Amino acid sequence: MRKSVSYFAKTGLLTRNPAAIQLLGLCFLLAASASLKDALTLGVCAVLVLVCSNVTLSLLRGLIPDSARVPAYLITAAGFVTVAELAVSAWLPSAGRSLGIYLPLMAVNSLFLARADAFASENGPAASALDGVFMGLGYALVLVITAFVRELLGAGRIFGFSVFGRAFTGVPFFALPAGAFVCLGFVIAAFRFVKRKTEERK
Amino acid sequence: MQKSNERGAFYGIAVTAAITALAVILAVLVNLAASPFIKRNADESVRSTVALVFDGVTGYEDLTEDFGVDGTSALYRVISGTGGEDRYCVICGNDARFIVGFRGDGIITAVRALSADGVQLKAGQTDADKELLAQFGGISADAEGVHIKNVSGATVDASAAVGAVNTACSAVRALLGLDGEASEEE
Missing domain, CATH: 1.20.5 (Single alpha-helices involved in coiled-coils or other helix-helix interfaces)
Structure with missing residues (x-):
């Protein structure tokens, strides 16, 4: 069955959002959501890596046996993450320094493994590319929203600019890992609420 | 499949x-x-980074492999366009990192805070921080255990700074052969 772009957009961004609904790659998301700028860079990298990995594995889907599928998916994702890391270090050095270990850590993000296994291994390259774009954007959306809330409440700043004036320097709790858990919990709840309301309207 | x-x-x-x-x-x-x-x-x-402790830097030579000691991230001989005597800088520290500048004779010229726990310091920029770190100026690398007074309001951890400067001094002593001179005098 041919699926429309709007189907991919709706499933990736909301109804089957990889982070908020499928709860994929949360460990990475919690660690990488301390700064909005880093979250944006990582979100873009996640989209690009997921598209490349999905398309490659879709093209190779007839050749990869069941017994070798997990190492094949992981190696493919790790290869593209390495490319992304080299590109960021070369052409976005300040972002590379700021991201530190988070970008290489993306290689073990369960998002890539899950989408390769659930979608790319059973669909053509065009559909897999669209799945990669919108699932990646859905993941990036949750990452960016969580980072936005944490930076705003944790430092009182957005992109380094003071939002509430100099008097408010933030609540340190939100900059800590515990704050990330709380923020992510509210973001997931909000996504699920919107999803339920959308389904009820039907 | x-x-x-x-x-x-x-x-x-x-x-x-x-x-x-x-x-x-x-x-x-x-x-x-x-x-x-x-x-x-x-x-x-x-x-x-080197420009934080020295002006007019035109180049550097990495001496970390030859003279770095435990706790040293980097050790550079600093080259300036005007020539003059050798100058050195050492980057060291664990959770909080510092850069320490030395004259060619092993006298500390400046110490700056670089980061704490991997986060770039906005800390280390306040007047209290500058006052705290300025206490290291003029101390010789062969001094026995560097000590400074804490400064109220400083965001830099004084003991972390002292630890980093002591490590930097060990590296510069090894580089300039000051350890050897000391033992010969003894």
């Missing part, structure tokens, strides 16, 4: 090896294109 599942274990290993080889080739090709930019960025990063 069914057909590929019927193939033997060797086939699975061969496919995994082929995908690994393709990933490595891709990474090598991108590395070839990116490495000149990565090298240039690393060079600019070192120059801007």
Whole structure:
């Protein structure tokens, strides 16, 4: 069955959002959501890596046996993450320094493994590319929203600019890992609420 | 999918090896294109860090492998356009990192805070921080255990700064042969 772009957009961004609904790659998301700028860079990298990995594995889907599928998916994702890391270090050095270990850590993000296994291994390259774009954007959306809330409440700043004036320097709790858990919990709840309301309207 | 599942274990290993080889080739090709930019960025990063403690830096020589001691991230001989005597700087510290500048005779010229727990310091920039770190100026690398007074309001941890400066002094002593001179005098 041919699926429309709007189907991919709706499933990736909301109804089957990889982070908020499928709860994929949360460990990475919690660690990488301390700064909005880093979250944006990582979100873009996640989209690009997921598209490349999905398309490659879709093209190779007839050749990869069941017994070798997990190492094949992981190696493919790790290869593209390495490319992304080299590109960021070369052409976005300040972002590379700021991201530190988070970008290489993306290689073990369960998002890539899950989408390769659930979608790319059973669909053509065009559909897999669209799945990669919108699932990646859905993941990036949750990452960016969580980072936005944490930076705003944790430092009182957005992109380094003071939002509430100099008097408010933030609540340190939100900059800590515990704050990330709380923020992510509210973001997931909000996504699920919107999803339920959308389904009820039907 | 069914057909590929019927193939033997060797086939699975061969496919995994082929995908690994393709990933490595891709990474090598991108590395070839990116490495000149990565090298240039690393060079600019070192120059801007060294410029925190020395003016007029035109180049540097990395001496870390030859003279670095435990706890030292980097040790550079600093080259300036005007020539003059050698100057050195050492980057050290664990959770909080510092850069320590030395004259050629081993006297500390400046200490600056770089980061704490991997986060760039806005801390280390306040007047209290500057007052705290200025206490290191003029101390010789061969001094026995560096000590400073805490400054109220400073965001830099004084004991972390002292630890880093002591490590830097050990590296510069080894570099200038001051350890040898001390033991000869004894």
